[in-house]
Amino acid sequence: MKWEIVWSYSEFCEYIEKYYQNNSRLPEIISFDHDLAEEHYYYRNAPIPYSKFVKKTGYDCARWLVEFSVRNKIKLPKYKIYTMNFGGEENIINEFEKAENKQ
16 A cells, blocks of 8 residues: 655645545545644643644644545545644544544
8 A cells, every 4th residue: 555645734635635536535544643733742731722823733634534524425534643642633533433423
């Protein structure tokens, strides 16, 4: 399996949209890191102030993916999370669990 790596929220959204357009499905598995910019690193053990961030996080990517799958009526892919930000990891997991409970 070949991994495609994207480094930002906008790259993630563009990649998923193009992939879906070309394959009529989502990738089989997606790996998330919560901290996509230096500003995200300072909140590993504190509440995460998402509204103060200039750049989007991996959590924002997960939320967008859930909305994309609902909008297109497609099943979410398997996912892995590789991050040192435990609060961010929990937020990503919660986003997917909420979506899976609705499907």
